[in-house]
Amino acid sequence: MEGELPNIKKWIVLYPVYMNSKMTVAEGRRIGLSKACENPTCAEIGDCCSYLKLPFAIEIDKAYPRDFMQRGRVRVLLKKEDGTLYNTSITSRKSLMLHIAEMVPRHHGRAKKQEPASTSAGTSNNKPGKSGKKKR
Template sequence: MAHLTKDHTLRERWICIYPAYVNSKKSAVEGRKIAKTKCVENPTTHEIRDVCLAAGMTIGVENKLYNREQNREPRGRIRIQLRNEDGTPKLAQYPTRKSIMMYIGESIPKLKSRQQKHGGSTDSNQNKGRRKDKKKR
């Protein structure tokens, strides 16, 4: 019963961040926790992990499924140590769960893997598979 202890260094006391929390494709009912303008499209646990490690956060990756996900493929979750043993914030610039989610939403689009994915798309590639002469019956 980790919630009864005051020790914030226990892994069970760390906060959980699921990719759905910062996914701009999700609605609030589907699990999004912050504003759509601050979210990123379809984040992965690997991207969240990379961003959090770059900020100096203490994290753990777990292979868990978010209960509101419609597709049942395991996507995982990230556990982040929010507070020190005495209850003070581990990192002063991220004192709350929401501030960490905002940081994740702002930082993932800056990753090199995200910039390479979106750099080469053109309109001609998107219309490739469509039929122009399709008639209604």
């Protein structure tokens, strides 16, 4: 394992934007909207990589070039030094993104986050532009 760290620059890079259903292709999404998941985080992507038994490293100090406010990316190694795959079901960067996007909504930290979003907000009857006073 000691020799792998200098080669981390050769590992593939995954930004959460690549799998975010809230983004357009122009904003950086790389997989189909129907297969993408909502707002994945680097930690969730890392957990999915460890579940798939893939070596990964989270780089928090890096940002996506098209949206530099979005911090963090994940580096993943798909193949061993001899060229064999760590996980035979994942052969490419795209298949990895599709696997992760499928797993993130079922992530153990997700169930709690989704509940508050389902409550309806803004049910007041105020009409904009109308004040209570009448003109005389």
